[in-house]
Amino acid sequence: MRVDxxxxxxxxxxxxxxxxxxxxxxxxxxxxxxxxxxxHAHDVHRTVDDTPYGGGPGMVMKPGPWGEAVDAVxxxxxxxxxxxxxxxxxxxxxxxxxxxxYAAEPWLLFTPARYEGIDSRVMAEYGARMRVDxxxxxxxxxxxxxxxxxxxxxxxxxxxxxxxxxxxxxxDDSFAPGAMENLLEGPVYTKPPEWRGHEVPEILLSGHxxxxxxxxxxQALRRTARNRPELLAALDPESLDKHDRRA
Ligand SMILES: Nc1cc(-c2ccc3cc[nH]c3c2)n[nH]1
Numbered sequence: 483m484r485v486d487x488x489x490x491x492x493x494x495x496x497x498x499x500x501x502x503x504x505x506x507x508x509x510x511x512x513x514x515x516x517x518x519x520x521x522h523a524h525d526v527h528r529t530v531d532d533t534p535y536g537g538g539p540g541m542v543m544k545p546g547p548w549g550e551a552v553d554a555v556x557x558x559x560x561x562x563x564x565x566x567x568x569x570x571x572x573x574x575x576x577x578x579x580x581x582x583x584y585a586a587e588p589w590l591l592f593t594p595a596r597y598e599g600i601d602s603r604v605m606a607e608y609g610a611r612m613r614v615d616x617x618x619x620x621x622x623x624x625x626x627x628x629x630x631x632x633x634x635x636x637x638x639x640x641x642x643x644x645x646x647x648x649x650x651x652x653x654d655d656s657f658a659p660g661a662m663e664n665l666l667e668g669p670v671y672t673k674p675p676e677w678r679g680h681e682v683p684e685i686l687l688s689g690h691x692x693x694x695x696x697x698x699x700x701q702a703l704r705r706t707a708r709n710r711p712e713l714l715a716a717l718d719p720e721s722l723d724k725h726d727r728r729a
């Protein structure tokens with residue numbers, strides 16, 4: 483997968499050099515290209531923002547530099563355009579299902595904004611040629627889109643074939659479509675069996691895989707009911723068996 487990011491703070495993406503995503507890049511699974519938006523602002527101050535039409539607080543990012551920057555990215559890549567992803571609090575929710583959809587794409591272009599956002603004509607211009615998604619990573623407001631892009635690249639990158647070892651495959655993720663969809667993962671434990679008077683639940687030491695799976699599902703249902711009751715309400719009743727109703 484190729485990923486391009488255009489930003490006035492490309493240094494924000496240093497974390498993509500380390501850990502899981504860093505290794506995926508070293509192994510050629512992920513090909514990340516960072517671009518400085520200001521390279522496409524040609525006045526002496528390399529200005530990328532201006533006052534909003536219609537008044538109001540803050541500044542808006544000018545369409546000119548974005549247009550030149552996106553055109554340069556498109557010209558440097560494959561004939562088939564990328565999927566353009568614009569982080570914004572006003573976007574559709576970023577979910578595990580959307581992460582899986584993005585993980586199937588050959589090329590993603592992220593356009594994190596600053597200030598009050600990007601002149602809407604930029605999304606209109608490219609929306610005529612490619613999928614342009616305005617995406618929110620949650621109902622809170624960041625100072626810019628870069629952190630949201632880091633979140634999405636990590637959530638998508640870990641799903642790419644070869645990135646996660648088989649031992650921690652994404653199949654059992656919380657929210658992943660299938661058995662765990664709309665369920666939170668339950669508690670996890672490792673050695674030692676007793677720590678500061680806290681013991682590991684006996685069932686997990688039993689070696690009885692059927693009972694362990696049952697216990698883990700019960701724990702997932704309980705945690706979901708406690709922390710995210712609205713997810714439980716969204717569960718397909720058909721997916722619940724008679725044991726689940728007792729949990
Ligand atoms: N989910 C979410 C996205 C954002 C976001 C995205 C872009 C910009 C640009 C300036 N402030 C921004 C905030 N906050 N929260």
